[in-house]
Ligand SMILES: [Zn+2]
């Protein structure tokens with residue numbers, strides 16, 4: 001359920017360490033090696049970050065074990081919790097279920113679907129395929145349908161409010177449908193380079209800019225925390 005600021009006693013926006021469940025390293029099209037990405041977000045006030053590089057069947061088996069390895073190493077040596085994830089990107093909808101399963105089998109703790117932004121030719125049906133396949137997050141779902149938002153609510157799949165240029169054009173629509181249907185939202189940077197990541201100053205403003213109340217940021221971070229809890233982190 002999306003609840004606005006109801007269940008987080010004692011946590012204020014300013015004291016909330018950021019959780020960001022969608023970023024890219026140079027294992028796809030990001031600028032940073034995972035260790036630098038984690039170090040930079042750690043100094044920016046992050047509590048946890050998922051590295052979710054772009055994948056299809058060509059590189060899934062290359063990416064996931066490497067992310068799992070570096071996450072294990074970094075989690076033993078520094079304070080930011082690192083989640084090895086993947087973003088299935090422009091995968092034809094019919095192929096998504098098998099790749100979600102394969103990603104998990106390979107060790108991905110978080111599976112993000114590159115949703116139907118309005119600024120790219122993402123195949124129609126991608127959002128639905130991700131929901132049906134039990135992905136964790138539909139990233140930048142664009143002009144998703146009311147029916148898909150209802151499915152997200154029913155199945156506990158999170159919808160993304162994004163800081164990413166272009167992808168963020170439909171944040172207001174996504175927020176509105178989440179409020180209507182009870183789907184849960186998370187705020188992610190989709191960061192590819194230094195300067196893209198969330199800050200404690202900007203993050204609540206992005207949430208507010210999506211048409212949500214100013215204190216909804218705390219709720220979205222609580223939703224992200226629920227994903228970490230589900231992962232045992
Ligand atoms: Zn994406």
Ligand SMILES: [Zn+2]
Pocket residue numbers: 022023024087139190
């Ligand atoms: Zn992305």
